Amino acid sequence: MGISMGPNQYGKAEVRIVTVDRSTPRHSIKDLNVSSALRGDLDAVHLTGDNGNCLPTDTQKNTVYAFAKQEPIGEIEDFALRLGKHFVSTADGITGARILIDEYNWQRIPVEGTGHDHSFSRANDEKRTTAVTIDGDRAHVVSGMKDLVVLKSTGSEFWGYPKDQYTTLAETNDRILATAVTARWRYLSTDVDWGKSFESIRATMLEAFATTHSLALQQSLYEMGKAALEKHPELAEVRLSLPNKHHFLVDLSPFGLENDNEVFFAADRPYGLIEGTVRRDDVEDAPMAWYSLAEF
Ligand SMILES: O=c1[nH]c(=O)c2[nH]c(=O)[nH]c2[nH]1
Known part of the structure; x- marks a missing residue:
């Protein structure tokens, strides 16, 4: 009876990241929960513990933080596409990526009829979501x-x-x-x-x-x-x-x-x-x- 490794993926789940755009006194914030998962030639790590193709989940987490600093996050779909394409191009043996992002719903606190520059309230539990799949050179978006x-x-x-x-x-x-x-x-x-x-x-x-x-x-x-x-x-x-x-x-x-x-x-x-x-x-x-x- 043969045994082999079936479908698998690995990554960092639920990287909670908040960014503040301070380019003007009227700040804006982004509050995200980002999960990455990579796929590819990962038989060796499962079968023998050979980590040669295994980009650490810690690196995946750090990439989320660094990307958030290097360019404005923008729409969650665009951020997820940038991350997914990067992971597939940075590591030999990684051919696919799945990036999931939930975005929390912050609104400006109204003060005398206008939204405050740097005070926010989280209105409710509602989240905007995206799931981006990179498969080789193809990309699919489910939001x-x-x-x-x-x-x-x-x-x-x-x-x-x-x-x-x-x-x-x-x-x-x-x-x-x-x-x-x-x-x-x-x-x-x-x-x-x-x-x-x-x-x-x-x-x-x-x-x-x-x-x-x-x-x-x-x-x-x-x-x-x-x-x-x-x-x-x-x-x-x-x-x-x-x-x-x-x-x-x-x-x-x-x-x-x-x-x-x-x-x-x-x-x-x-x-x-x-x-x-x-x-x-x-x-x-x-x-x-x-x-x-x-x-x-
Ligand atoms: O809209 C409904 N769908 C159901 O299938 C169902 N079943 C039930 O007990 N109440 C309701 N209501």
Whole structure:
């Protein structure tokens, strides 16, 4: 029975880096979580511990810091592309790289109506994300967002589902629909205005969430992905992961009170988890694995 080394990658996970642009008194900051992973001719390090092709993860971390100093970070996609291309060109035997970046959402603190020059607040948990894959001389970009929490106080129903001996859920034609949107979209090329594309896709998906009269969170998922694809020819597909943040009607009858869809208990777990891909029929499947090996 033969045994061999299967797919592998290695790198530095979660390099937390904050940069301050001090070129004017009106500072701007970037707050990122960067993970790199390299692939290539790495059989020897696994089979015999020969580190000849193994660019240390410590060097990968240092490269993130040095690159941040040498040139403005810019859009996370551009920073990830620069890093990935560098790793593939700097070390013999490294032929591929995967750079993941999450960007935290800082905003200026308003003071007397305008944003302060050097004071910021982190508005919420929302993150902008990118996953860049370098495969030889090809580059692929999958960007997205994580943990964008949204809620509709009406315009959501759920009924008509199969019932068996374990069903207790009551059908409803008016419920709260809430979720934390995690979305990833795959670009067809790297010739993209990343910031503009991100803002528009985000706004488009939010608008679809708001305006879809939802008969199921699954339907909202599809409408959100479809709206993004219709408006953005630069996208091949959109993947969404939507936890159903259940809001249960509180029984106020013990107190002789009616509850006309006004008082809810917000449960944090368990939650439904609705996930899916919305794609264009006329494009090929992703030419690379989308995520780190640990995901999916
Ligand atoms: O939008 C929903 N989709 C489901 O699949 C589901 N299942 C459930 O219990 N509630 C809901 N809501």
